[in-house]
Amino acid sequence: MDGAAILAALTARFGSGVVETHDHRGDHTAVVTREALPGVLAWCRDEPSLGFAMLTDLTAVDYLKYPGHADGPRFEVVYHLYSLAHNHRLRLKVKVDEDDPVVPTAVDLWPIANWFEREVWDMFGVRFAGHPDLRRLLMYEEFVGHPLRKDYPIDRRQPLIGPTT
Amino acid sequence: MAETTRREFMLGEGSGTGSGSQNLHVGVGPAHPAMHGIIRIVTELDGEAIVRADVEIGYLHRAFEKDCEAGGYNNAIPYTDRLNYVSPLINNFGYCAVVEKLLGIDVTERCKYIRVIMAEISRICDHLTCIGASAMELGAFTVFLYMIKAREFLWELVEDVTGARLTISYGRVGGVKADLPDGFASSVAKAFKQTREVLDEVHRLLTGNRIFMDRMVGVGVLSREVTIAYAITGPLLRAVGMPYDVRRAQPYDVYDRLEFQIPTQTDGDNYARYLVRMAEMEQSMRIVEQALALIPGGPINVDFEGRPIDPASYVDLGKQGKTEGLLLVPITLSPNLQGSERPAHARVNAHDKRVVLPPKETTYGSIEGLMNHFMLIMEGYGIRPPQGEAYVAVEGANGELGFYVVSDGTDRPYRVRCRPPCLPPMAALHRMIEGEMVADLIPTFGSVNMIGGELDR
Numbered sequence: 001m002d003g004a005a006i007l008a009a010l011t012a013r014f015g016s017g018v019v020e021t022h023d024h025r026g027d028h029t030a031v032v033t034r035e036a037l038p039g040v041l042a043w044c045r046d047e048p049s050l051g052f053a054m055l056t057d058l059t060a061v062d063y064l065k066y067p068g069h070a071d072g073p074r075f076e077v078v079y080h081l082y083s084l085a086h087n088h089r090l091r092l093k094v095k096v097d098e099d100d101p102v103v104p105t106a107v108d109l110w111p112i113a114n115w116f117e118r119e120v121w122d123m124f125g126v127r128f129a130g131h132p133d134l135r136r137l138l139m140y141e142e143f144v145g146h147p148l149r150k151d152y153p154i155d156r157r158q159p160l161i162g163p164t165t
Numbered sequence: 166m167a168e169t170t171r172r173e174f175m176l177g178e179g180s181g182t183g184s185g186s187q188n189l190h191v192g193v194g195p196a197h198p199a200m201h202g203i204i205r206i207v208t209e210l211d212g213e214a215i216v217r218a219d220v221e222i223g224y225l226h227r228a229f230e231k232d233c234e235a236g237g238y239n240n241a242i243p244y245t246d247r248l249n250y251v252s253p254l255i256n257n258f259g260y261c262a263v264v265e266k267l268l269g270i271d272v273t274e275r276c277k278y279i280r281v282i283m284a285e286i287s288r289i290c291d292h293l294t295c296i297g298a299s300a301m302e303l304g305a306f307t308v309f310l311y312m313i314k315a316r317e318f319l320w321e322l323v324e325d326v327t328g329a330r331l332t333i334s335y336g337r338v339g340g341v342k343a344d345l346p347d348g349f350a351s352s353v354a355k356a357f358k359q360t361r362e363v364l365d366e367v368h369r370l371l372t373g374n375r376i377f378m379d380r381m382v383g384v385g386v387l388s389r390e391v392t393i394a395y396a397i398t399g400p401l402l403r404a405v406g407m408p409y410d411v412r413r414a415q416p417y418d419v420y421d422r423l424e425f426q427i428p429t430q431t432d433g434d435n436y437a438r439y440l441v442r443m444a445e446m447e448q449s450m451r452i453v454e455q456a457l458a459l460i461p462g463g464p465i466n467v468d469f470e471g472r473p474i475d476p477a478s479y480v481d482l483g484k485q486g487k488t489e490g491l492l493l494v495p496i497t498l499s500p501n502l503q504g505s506e507r508p509a510h511a512r513v514n515a516h517d518k519r520v521v522l523p524p525k526e527t528t529y530g531s532i533e534g535l536m537n538h539f540m541l542i543m544e545g546y547g548i549r550p551p552q553g554e555a556y557v558a559v560e561g562a563n564g565e566l567g568f569y570v571v572s573d574g575t576d577r578p579y580r581v582r583c584r585p586p587c588l589p590p591m592a593a594l595h596r597m598i599e600g601e602m603v604a605d606l607i608p609t610f611g612s613v614n615m616i617g618g619e620l621d622r
Binding site: 089136 | 222226228230232234391393394395396409415552553554555556565569571574579580582584588589591
């Protein structure tokens with residue numbers, strides 16, 4: 001199945017759960033709603049003609065300062081899937097608002113999502129509902145804020161930490 | 166960690182009360198002689214067996230992704246050197262490839278071959294370091310010295326081409342920094358001959374060595390299902406019998422024109438990973454030899470007709486405005502320096518003025534060249550890909566190295582995401598070591614080949 005057919009199959013199956021699709025520079029991408037996301041991910045993994053056995057990457061983008069994005073949802077959580085059986089890729093995105101930055105977890109589908117989701121929580125402050133152990137991955141627990149957010153200045157100093165007396 | 170809280174797990178509170186024995190909590194790292202890289206593994210031991218392990222990372226976090234957003238597209242290249250600092254060239258080319266995809270440009274044939282050659286030399290360096298270090302941790306210090314000796318031969322090649330050994334910054338969006346130096350093919354042939362001798366020696370020392378096999382065979386096993394569910398790629402995936410390699414599955418540069426095999430093993434233990442890496446080095450050398458035979462353009466023949474002058478006075482003349490006839494003067498520069506001879510520059514860089522800096526002769530010799538240079542260097546100008554996003558995967562030494570870049574149309578990347586190949590195996594490390602002896606942690610950790618720079622970014 002080529003990328004366009006995958007996107008067509010997704011749209012046919014999930015209808016309004018798929019908000020938009022594009023293939024900019026040959027990367028086939030579908031934006032799905034948060035409600036449809038668990039179903040879409042499970043279907044992508046289990047449907048034999050898709051066979052996305054690997055969650056290659058999971059990350060997020062903060063669109064706070066993106067031109068023309070002032071009113072839209074602030075975050076996008078981005079899933080990159082790869083199929084070993086069919087050698088094709090797919091990018092799924094889900095938009096999340098700043099007021100309610102929660103996405104359903106993918107840990108039960110792919111255990112690697114555990115660390116990827118911890119990193120996204122750490123860097124962007126997007127929470128994953130149902131994650132078994134959502135703590136920071138790269139920063140330390142006392143760190144204040146989420147550094148990859150666009151409103152986190154690159155030169156902000158953090159208070160020194162050390163053993164409490 | 167369902168039944169105990171994290172605090173209880175760390176401190177051991179509540180474990181073993183009333184049973185007469187208590188599990189021991191041992192933290193390995195972050196600074197430990199057997200941990201090459203700064204990482205902490207909190208283990209819960211029952212006698213010498215690891216009952217549970219928790220891997221903590223982030224000690225080498227340097228805000229790579231945040232820093233990339235702060236500068237122009239080419240400014241991120243030195244940061245990518247420091248991701249996997251054992252094979253930095255692959256990182257360079259992976260990042261350049263994703264920006265080129267965003268821009269929709271193609272690099273020259275010769276540049277593609279150079280990228281393949283340098284990436285494969287880096288891959289050999291990476292595997293040499295990995296096997297050498299993990300053999301040393303099992304007591305085979307000789308192997309470490311031999312492997313590092315072989316790496317030295319290869320690093321000399323890298324130094325010849327890039328001018329540096331470790332932080333090479335050789336890739337450029339739209340090309341590479343400079344062409345290959347004269348006589349490169351013969352120095353590669355010499356270095357590979359020596360490397361092959363070393364590999365042969367190491368094969369005789371390790372493969373089949375009783376002590377080595379006792380420590381490696383059947384240790385750190387990961388099943389195929391778990392490996393795939395954890396999105397592990399590279400030698401660890403090939404060690405469970407899956408011949409997935411980005412170079413073959415989704416060929417980039419010129420890998421589809423070169424003949425090479427993808428070595429696989431089926432056991433999924435540390436020994437299988439060792440065998441895969443040893444076999445891959447030979448395949449990488451085959452790739453380099455083929456690429457050197459096929460590379461178009463040939464060696465650079467510098468024509469010394471006219472008056473060769475040294476670069477400094479050339480620049481001075483240009484600054485003083487004495488540019489009449491200056492473009493016709495050949496200058497003597499090592500091709501390793503940016504500002505290489507104009508024909509060499511054209512061979513390795515895309516012919517796109519919006520992306521590639523002009524050769525120094527043109528910059529200092531003509532007003533158009535100076536304006537071109539200025540437009541690319543000044544803040545707010547530079548490389549400006551159209552709005553959009555792109556993901557590119559290349560085969561790093563540890564597996565699929567992915568870059569996901571979002572452009573907002575300005576000269577700075579809006580978001581740069583690096584998909585580090587050694588993060589998935591580290592996330593699965595606890596699955597490899599739980600239930601095994603504490604001494605088995607060391608070879609298993611070695612076989613994962615964790616590189617702190619790319620794991621923590």
